[in-house]
Amino acid sequence: xxxxxxxxxxxxxxxxxxxxxxSDRPEALRLLDKRGLQPVKxxxxxxxxxxKQTASKPQPKSVSSDKQVPRDSDGLIRLKRAEVVLFTEExxxxxxxxxxxxxxxxxxxxxxxxxxLKEVSRGVRQYVRDGGSFSLxxxxxxxxxxxxYCSLAAAGEASGALDTILKRQAHYLKTLQELQSKxxxxxxxxxxxxxxxxxxxIIFVTQLIPQLTDLISSTPGGKIPLGAKLLIGTSDFxxxxxxxxxxxxxxxxxxxxxxxxxxxxxxxxxxxxxxxPLVGNVIESRFYVQFLETLANLVENGLPLLRSLELSRDxxxxxxxxxxxxxxxxxxxxxxxxxxxxxxxGIFPPLLIDMVSVGEKTGKLDNSLxxxxxxxxxxxxxxxxxxxxxxxxxxxxxxxxxxxxxxYLMITAILQTINNLGGR
Numbered sequence: 067x068x069x070x071x072x073x074x075x076x077x078x079x080x081x082x083x084x085x086x087x088x089s090d091r092p093e094a095l096r097l098l099d100k101r102g103l104q105p106v107k108x109x110x111x112x113x114x115x116x117x118k119q120t121a122s123k124p125q126p127k128s129v130s131s132d133k134q135v136p137r138d139s140d141g142l143i144r145l146k147r148a149e150v151v152l153f154t155e156e157x158x159x160x161x162x163x164x165x166x167x168x169x170x171x172x173x174x175x176x177x178x179x180x181x182x183l184k185e186v187s188r189g190v191r192q193y194v195r196d197g198g199s200f201s202l203x204x205x206x207x208x209x210x211x212x213x214x215y216c217s218l219a220a221a222g223e224a225s226g227a228l229d230t231i232l233k234r235q236a237h238y239l240k241t242l243q244e245l246q247s248k249x250x251x252x253x254x255x256x257x258x259x260x261x262x263x264x265x266x267x268i269i270f271v272t273q274l275i276p277q278l279t280d281l282i283s284s285t286p287g288g289k290i291p292l293g294a295k296l297l298i299g300t301s302d303f304x305x306x307x308x309x310x311x312x313x314x315x316x317x318x319x320x321x322x323x324x325x326x327x328x329x330x331x332x333x334x335x336x337x338x339x340x341x342x343p344l345v346g347n348v349i350e351s352r353f354y355v356q357f358l359e360t361l362a363n364l365v366e367n368g369l370p371l372l373r374s375l376e377l378s379r380d381x382x383x384x385x386x387x388x389x390x391x392x393x394x395x396x397x398x399x400x401x402x403x404x405x406x407x408x409x410x411x412g413i414f415p416p417l418l419i420d421m422v423s424v425g426e427k428t429g430k431l432d433n434s435l436x437x438x439x440x441x442x443x444x445x446x447x448x449x450x451x452x453x454x455x456x457x458x459x460x461x462x463x464x465x466x467x468x469x470x471x472x473x474y475l476m477i478t479a480i481l482q483t484i485n486n487l488g489g490r
């Protein structure tokens with residue numbers, strides 16, 4: 067145990083000075099908080115003699131009140147996506163209502179119905195109260211927020227618009243959650259069709275094709291058509307090598323995952339993702355919306371353009387795009403206009419550059435950025451709708467071709483066998 071000397075404010079505004087005994091600094095802060103004191107200064111004093119005598123004795127571990135809270139191997143709290151959305155919404159609303167960050171976190175900490183978020187709020191509040199930044203506190207408390215979330219939080223702190231940034235992040239996370247729900251619902255029927263097609267294919271391979279082979283072989287003068295031979299050969303191949311094929315697929319998936327997760331290959335994979343049909347447009351539009359909204363908030367709250375670009379760059383997850391933003395920051399730092407720097411990179415669309423140029427000329431860059439973000443948000447919704455609408459037809463066409471081809475070859479072989487029998 068140690069003795070801490072404190073200077074704190076009481077609820078009535080009076081200044082209190084004194085000493086408090088606690089096991090460590092966070093425990094001392096918690097004890098002061100229970101007394102209704104807001105610490106202004108807290109320093110370590112000398113330990114009492116009684117404590118010195120017992121210092122060498124092993125102390126029993128305190129029973130944590132959050133032992134039921136799920137944690138990862140590093141001891142960080144694990145949150146579900148819905149809990150991250152709820153935390154962001156609650157905190158942004160309280161900050162928007164005028165509460166300071168620490169009191170807002172304290173209010174969430176006292177909410178019994180928040181479950182794991184109580185512990186997250188407690189951990190974040192302790193880091194913030196000890197002088198740490200909110201974004202760093204999020205990283206040290208839970209991995210569930212992710213680097214993008216923490217970078218945006220850092221941008222909000224730097225610009226003084228944390229409530230606005232969190233509100234937009236909550237909207238973004240809710241939109242992403244709704245999108246995932248829509249994708250899941252939209253894939254139920256195609257998944258059912260795929261499973262049904264696989265089942266039909268298994269029946270063809272294991273039952274119908276062997277019976278067809280026996281029928282044709284037992285027919286005097288019966289000849290197996292070329293299409294049926296291909297079908298039978300494919301059936302025999304899958305029956306003999308299906309386990310090897312399954313292991314190859316699983317092994318290939320693991321190798322691909324290891325390759326794309328390797329730090330040396332991340333740039334190549336991020337560049338490749340932008341070139342994928344349909345998906346590339348979604349990733350690109352999503353980046354434009356996130357980048358433009360973040361930059362607009364930072365500029366609107368008085369941050370210099372160069373610093374705003376650096377914070378927005380840190381929030382970009384795609385390394386290929388981040389490399390181009392590095393070039394933009396370098397050119398803006400050398401004195402070029404923002405629109406000219408975007409044009410020289412060669413990856414930003416002309417419409418975006420034109421809107422930025424208008425904002426520079428009118429002196430209302432934040433408004434132009436926000437209008438551009440709204441435009442690309444609309445484009446993002448269109449791209450997502452296009453992907454969703456194409457999933458069903460593609461699945462139907464593929465399944466119809468596979469099953470139809472097998473059925474056609476089998477029926478052709480059966481009819482030829484019947485003709486052979488009739489011609490005897």
